[in-house]
Amino acid sequence: MTIKISIDCMGGDHGPSVTVPAAVSFANREPEAELVLVGLEEEIRAQLKKHKASSHPRLSVHHASEVVTMDDSIETALRRKKDSSMRVALRLVKDQQVQACVSAGNTGALMAVSRYLLKTLHGVDRPAICTILPNQKDGPTYMLDLGANVDCEPVHLHQFALMGSALVSAMEGKPRPTIGLLNVGEEAIKGNEVVKQTAELLRADHEKGILNFYGNVEGNDIFEGTTDIVVCDGFVGNVTLKASEGLGRFVKTVLTTEFKSGLLNMLGAVIARGAIKAISRRLNPSRYNGASLLGLRGLVFKSHGGADAYGYEWAIQRAFDAAKYDVLSRIATTIAELMPQADTPDGANGGSGEIVNTESTQQKTA
Amino acid sequence: MTIKISIDCMGGDHGPSVTVPAAVSFANREPEAELVLVGLEEEIRAQLKKHKASSHPRLSVHHASEVVTMDDSIETALRRKKDSSMRVALRLVKDQQVQACVSAGNTGALMAVSRYLLKTLHGVDRPAICTILPNQKDGPTYMLDLGANVDCEPVHLHQFALMGSALVSAMEGKPRPTIGLLNVGEEAIKGNEVVKQTAELLRADHEKGILNFYGNVEGNDIFEGTTDIVVCDGFVGNVTLKASEGLGRFVKTVLTTEFKSGLLNMLGAVIARGAIKAISRRLNPSRYNGASLLGLRGLVFKSHGGADAYGYEWAIQRAFDAAKYDVLSRIATTIAELMPQADTPDGANGGSGEIVNTESTQQKTA
Numbered sequence: 001m002t003i004k005i006s007i008d009c010m011g012g013d014h015g016p017s018v019t020v021p022a023a024v025s026f027a028n029r030e031p032e033a034e035l036v037l038v039g040l041e042e043e044i045r046a047q048l049k050k051h052k053a054s055s056h057p058r059l060s061v062h063h064a065s066e067v068v069t070m071d072d073s074i075e076t077a078l079r080r081k082k083d084s085s086m087r088v089a090l091r092l093v094k095d096q097q098v099q100a101c102v103s104a105g106n107t108g109a110l111m112a113v114s115r116y117l118l119k120t121l122h123g124v125d126r127p128a129i130c131t132i133l134p135n136q137k138d139g140p141t142y143m144l145d146l147g148a149n150v151d152c153e154p155v156h157l158h159q160f161a162l163m164g165s166a167l168v169s170a171m172e173g174k175p176r177p178t179i180g181l182l183n184v185g186e187e188a189i190k191g192n193e194v195v196k197q198t199a200e201l202l203r204a205d206h207e208k209g210i211l212n213f214y215g216n217v218e219g220n221d222i223f224e225g226t227t228d229i230v231v232c233d234g235f236v237g238n239v240t241l242k243a244s245e246g247l248g249r250f251v252k253t254v255l256t257t258e259f260k261s262g263l264l265n266m267l268g269a270v271i272a273r274g275a276i277k278a279i280s281r282r283l284n285p286s287r288y289n290g291a292s293l294l295g296l297r298g299l300v301f302k303s304h305g306g307a308d309a310y311g312y313e314w315a316i317q318r319a320f321d322a323a324k325y326d327v328l329s330r331i332a333t334t335i336a337e338l339m340p341q342a343d344t345p346d347g348a349n350g351g352s353g354e355i356v357n358t359e360s361t362q363q364k365t366a
Numbered sequence: 367m368t369i370k371i372s373i374d375c376m377g378g379d380h381g382p383s384v385t386v387p388a389a390v391s392f393a394n395r396e397p398e399a400e401l402v403l404v405g406l407e408e409e410i411r412a413q414l415k416k417h418k419a420s421s422h423p424r425l426s427v428h429h430a431s432e433v434v435t436m437d438d439s440i441e442t443a444l445r446r447k448k449d450s451s452m453r454v455a456l457r458l459v460k461d462q463q464v465q466a467c468v469s470a471g472n473t474g475a476l477m478a479v480s481r482y483l484l485k486t487l488h489g490v491d492r493p494a495i496c497t498i499l500p501n502q503k504d505g506p507t508y509m510l511d512l513g514a515n516v517d518c519e520p521v522h523l524h525q526f527a528l529m530g531s532a533l534v535s536a537m538e539g540k541p542r543p544t545i546g547l548l549n550v551g552e553e554a555i556k557g558n559e560v561v562k563q564t565a566e567l568l569r570a571d572h573e574k575g576i577l578n579f580y581g582n583v584e585g586n587d588i589f590e591g592t593t594d595i596v597v598c599d600g601f602v603g604n605v606t607l608k609a610s611e612g613l614g615r616f617v618k619t620v621l622t623t624e625f626k627s628g629l630l631n632m633l634g635a636v637i638a639r640g641a642i643k644a645i646s647r648r649l650n651p652s653r654y655n656g657a658s659l660l661g662l663r664g665l666v667f668k669s670h671g672g673a674d675a676y677g678y679e680w681a682i683q684r685a686f687d688a689a690k691y692d693v694l695s696r697i698a699t700t701i702a703e704l705m706p707q708a709d710t711p712d713g714a715n716g717g718s719g720e721i722v723n724t725e726s727t728q729q730k731t732a
Contacts (some may be wrong), residue, residue, distance in 0.1 A: 136616050147550055150558045184513055184604040192516045192601055219608030223616040232605070235558055238550040239602055240609045242585030247610050250502050250589040251617050254648050258641040268638020275624040275631035282620050 002034050002058075003323045004098040005316060009039035010067040010085040012104025012305045012312075016040075019104065020047035022312035026320075027058050033320055034058045036098055039085035040065070064088035068109050070305060077109035078116060086110060090117050093298040099323035100299035102290075102315050110302055111148055111293060118298040123335040126152075127295035128160045129234070129302065130167060131241070132288050135225030142168050142177075143222060143230045146291060147238035154197040157181070157231055159335070161202055163294045164229040165211055166334040170325040172228070180217030180227035182236060190216060194233070210338055248285060255279075286311030290318035292327075299328050368400050368424075369689045370464040371682060375405035376433040376451040378470025378671045378678070382406075385470065386413035388678035392686075393424050399686055400424045402464055405451035406431070430454035434475050436671060443475035444482060452476060456483050459664040465689035466665035468656075468681050476668055477514055477659060484664040489701040492518075493661035494526045495600070495668065496533060498654050499610070501591030508534050508543075509588060509596045512657060513604035520563040523547070523597055525701070527568055529660045530595040531577055532700040536691040538594070546583030546593035548602060556582060560599070576704055614651060621645075652677030656684035658693075665694055 009019040016039060023035045037044050041063040048054045048061070064085040068077045077084065086105045092098045094117050103110050111127065120127055130144035144160050145152070161179050168177035181199055183191040188199060199216065206213035214227045219240065222230050232240070259269040259276070269276055281287070285304075289311040293300040299322050303315035322328070375385040382405060389401045403410050407429040414420045414427075430451040434443045443450065452471045458464045460483045469476050477493065486493055496510035510526050511518070527545050534543040547565055549557040554565060565582065572579035580593045585606065588596050598606070625635040625642070635642055647653070651670075655677040659666040665688050669681035688694070 134616065136619060150550055150556075182605055184516055184601055190516075219605040219610070220612030220615070222609050223612035235550055236602055236605055239548055239585040239598070240606055243588050243606045243610055244585070244613050246586030246589035247613055249586070250500070251649065253502060254645055258644045258648075259638060261644075262640060265638040265641035268634045268636070268641065270634070271637060272625060272631040272634020274628060275634065278624045278627070279620055282624075283617065 001032055001324075003032055003100075003320055004034045004036065005319050005323065006036045006038055006062070006089040006092040006098040006101045007316070008086045008089040008101065008103035008105055009037050009044050010064075010105075011110075012303060012307065013070070014306075014308075015067075016043045016047045018307065018309050018312050020044055021051050022309040022316060023059060024048070024051045024053040024056065025309065026313050026316045027053070027056060030320065031058075032324075033316075034060075035316070036060050036062050036089075036092060038062045038064050038089040038092070039067070062088065062092070068105050070106050072106060072109060074108050074112045077106065078112050087113050087117070090114055090298070090300065093300065094118055100301065100319040102301045102303060102312075102319045104303035104305050104307060104312065104315070106305075107147065107302060110300065114293055114296050114298070114300045118296045118300070120295050121297055121332050121335055124159055124163070124295035126156050126159070127293055128163060129237075129291050130164060130294050131291035133222055133241075133244070134282070134288060135223050137225035139225055139228075140172075140288070141222050141225055141230060142228060143232070143237060143241070144294065145232065145234040145237050146241050147234045148293075149234040150238075151235075152194060152233035154194055154201055157194070157198040157233065158201040158205075159295070161205075161211060161213075161229070161231045162334055162338055163331050164231060166331040167292065167294060167322075167327055168228050170327045170330045171321055174228060176212040177228035178212050178214045178226075179229045179231060180214045180221055182222075182230050182232035182240075183216035183218065185218065186216050188216070198231075205338070245285065248283065251283075287314060290315030292318065292322060294331065297328075297332075299323055367398055367690075369398055369466075369686055370400045370402065371685050371689070372402045372404055372428070372455040372458040372464040372467045373682070374452045374455040374467065374469035374471055375403050375410050376430075376471075377476075378669060378673065379436070380672075380674075381433075382409045382413045384673065384675050384678055386410055387417050388675040388682060389425060390414070390417045390419040390422065391675065392679050392682045393419070393422055396686065397424075398690075399682075400426075401682070402426050402428050402455075402458060404428045404430050404455040404458070405433070428454065428458070434471050436472050438472060438475060440474050440478045443472065444478050453479050453483070456480055456664070456666065459666065460484055466667065466685040468667045468669060468678075468685045470669035470671050470673060470678065470681070472671075473513065473668060476666065480659055480662050480664070480666045484662045484666070486661050487663055487698050487701055490525055490529070490661035492522050492525070493659055494529060495603075495657050496530060496660050497607070497657035499588055499607075500648070500654060501589050503591035505591055505594075506538075506654070507588050507591055507596060508594060509598070509603060509607070510660065511598065511600040511603050512607050513600045514659075515600040516604075517601075518560060518599035520560055520567055523560070523564040523599065524567045524571075525661070527571075527577060527579075527595070527597045528700055528704055529697050530597060532697040533658065533660060533688075533693055534594050536693045536696045537687055540594060542578040543594035544578050544580045545595045545597060546580045546587055548588075548596050548598035548606075549582035549584065552582050552584065554582070564597075571704070611651065614649065617649075653680060656681030658684065658688060660697065663694075663698075665689055
C-alpha cells in the first residue's frame with residue numbers, strides 16, 4: 001500500500017534545506033511512502049540534487065510560486081498568497097491527491113488555511129492541535145489543545161477528548177486509551193467551572209463505556225504518563241508546552257556547561273559518552289516533533305518551525321502513521337457516532353477566531 | 367536586628383524530623399534569626415536533643431496540641447483544630463510576636479487560616495501564591511499566582527503584578543523589576559479577554575511610571591528569564607509549575623538511569639563527579655523552595671510538603687529575607703498608593719473560594 005504525503009517544502013525557519021533532506025531520508029527508509037514536494041521548483045530540485053535524489057522514484061516536485069513567511073498574517077496566507085506552497089500542499093489533500101500534508105509553516109496560517117480548504121468534520125466545532133510528549137513510562141503522552149482555542153467551553157473540551165481518544169486508539173493500537181482532564185487537583189471539586197462541567201460530560205461518557213475517563217490530572221501527570229491523553233484548553237496547553245520547552249533548554253544548557261567545565265569533567269563525559277548519547281537521545285525534543293491538527297476533513301501535521309531534518313522526518317513519520325492507521329475516518333466515525341446531535345452546517349463552524357503559534361518566539365527567530 | 371519567625375513544625379510530610387533540623391541549621395548560621403518552634407512539645411524537644419540544640423539561645427518551643435494533616439479539609443483546619451501548630455504559628459504573626467511564619471502544611475488550609483487570622487491588605491481582593499524558579503540568566507524568575515485563584519478577573523491579575531513588583535524590588539534590590547504577562551504569544555492581540563484587558567491595565571501603569579511592564583511573555587520565557595516577574599492566573603500557574611516539576615523528575619530519572627547503566631558510564635560519572643554535583647545543585651528544586659502568600663497582613667511562607675531539611679531551610683531563609691527587607695510594608699504601601707480607589711472592607715474580601723495545593727498529589731503521597 002502506497003501512502004502519498006504532500007510536503008510544504010518552503011515552510012519553517014530553514015525551508016528546503018531541511019524539508020528536502022528529511023523527505024529524501026524518509027522516502028529511502030519507507031518503501032510505502034510517496035512524497036510530493038511542494039514549493040519553488042528550482043530550490044527543491046537543487047536540494048534533491050545535493051542529496052542525490054534527483055530521480056528518486058517516490059519523490060515528485062509540485063511547483064508553487066509563493067511562500068507563507070513566519071511573519072505573514074493569517075489574512076495574507078488566506079486571501080493573498082493563493083499559490084503558496086502551504087496552500088497548494090493542503091489543496092492536494094482536499095483534492096485527494098495525497099492522504100496527508102506536513103508543514104513547518106506558521107501555525108496560525110496553517111490552521112486557518114486548513115480550515116478554509118478542508119473544513120471541519122461533521123460534529124466538530126473547533127479543530128485542536130495535538131502533540132506527544134515523553135513520559136516516565138517511556139511512552140508518549142498525547143496532549144491537546146495546544147493553542148488553537150484560547151477560550152473553550154465544556155463542549156469543546158469534550159470534543160477534544162473524543163478526537164484524542166480516536167487518535168490514540170488508532171496510532172498506538174490501544175482500544176481504550178485513558179483520558180485525563182488537566183486541572184489544579186485530582187478531586188472532583190477542584191478547578192474552574194469549565195473544567196468541572198467538562199468532567200461531568202466525560203464521566204457520563206465513561207459510564208456509557210464510550211470513553212475511558214481517568215479523572216482530573218495535574219501538570220506533573222503529563223510527564224509521569226498517568227494517562228494516555230491529557231485534555232486542556234489551548235491557553236493552558238500552549239503555556240505548559242512552551243514552559244516545558246524552556247525548561248528543557250535550560251537543563252540542556254546546564255548539562256553542556258558543566259560537562260565542559262574543566263578537564264576532569266570533559267574526560268568523564270568522554271568515558272561516559274554512551275550515557276550522554278542515550279540522555280541526548282531520550283531528551284531530544286526532535287523525537288516528539290509533529291503535531292496533528294485534529295478535527296479537519298484531512299490529515300495535517302505541523303512540524304516545529306525550527307526543526308532540523310531529523311525532527312522534520314519525525315513529523316513526516318507521524319503523518320505517514322496517521323494515514324496508514326486511518327486516523328481520519330476513525331475520528332470521523334467516533335465523532336459522528338457519539339455526537340449525533342451535532343448539526344452544525346458543514347464547514348460553517350465558528351471558532352475562537354484566533355490560533356496561536358505552538359512555538360516559542362525565541363525559537364522561531366533564533 | 368533580630369528577626370523572629372514561627373515555624374509550624376508539624377506541617378508537611380515529615381513533620382519535626384525535617385522542620386526541626388532545618389530550623390537548627392538555619393539558627394546556627396544566621397545569628398540574627400530567632401525561631402519559635404510550634405507544635406507537639408515532646409516531639410520537637412526530642413528532635414532538638416537529637417540535633418544537640420536543646421538549649422540553643424535562639425530556638426524556643428511553643429506547644430500546640432493539634433496537627434492539620436494533608437488530608438484535613440479547609441473546614442477542619444479553620445473551625446475544628448483551633449490549637450493546631452499551623453494556626454498557633456500564624457497567630458504569633460497576628461499578635462506581632464514574630465515577623466513571619468513558615469509552614470509546609472496543606473496549601474489550602476494554610477491560605478484559609480492565614481486569611482481568616484491575618485486578613486488581606488487594604489486594596490487587595492485576593493492573596494496570591496508566589497514562588498521563584500531558576501532561569502537561564504542564573505537568576506530567579508518570580509511567578510504568581512500558583513493556585514490561590516483559579517478564576518481571575520483583570521483587576522486581580524493587576525494586583526498580582528503590583529504585589530509581585532513590590533516583593534521583587536524588596537527581595538532582589540531591583541527598583542524597577544520587569545513584569546511579563548503570561549500569554550500564548552507576544553503580540554498584544556494574542557490571548558483571551560482577561561489577559562488582553564489585564565495588559566491594558568499594566569500598560570497604563572507602565573506609562574505612568576508605576577510598573578515596569580515588559581508585555582506578554584510565553585511559557586518558555588519563565589526559564590529564559592525574560593522578565594523578573596511572570597503574572598498569570600492560579601490555574602495556569604499551578605499547571606505550569608507542576609508540569610515543570612514533573613519534567614524535572616523525568617529528566618532526573620533519565621540522568622540517573624543512564625549514568626548507572628554499565629561500568630564505563632559509572633566510571634565516567636565518578637571522574638566527572640564535579641560536573642554531576644554542580645548539575646544536581648543547579649537543578650535541585652529544593653533551592654527554590656519557599657513560596658510566599660502575598661497580600662496578607664503578615665508574612666507567610668509555604669514550604670513544599672515533601673521538602674527535605676535542606677529545602678525547608680531555604681523556605682526559612684526566604685521568610686527571613688522578606689522580614690529583613692520589609693516586604694510587608696512595601697507591598698502595603700505600593701498597593702495603598704496605587705489603588706486608592708480600593709475600598710473593600712478590611713478582611714471581608716471575597717475570593718475564588720478555593721485554594722489549590724501547589725504540590726503534585728504524587729509527591730504528597732510518596
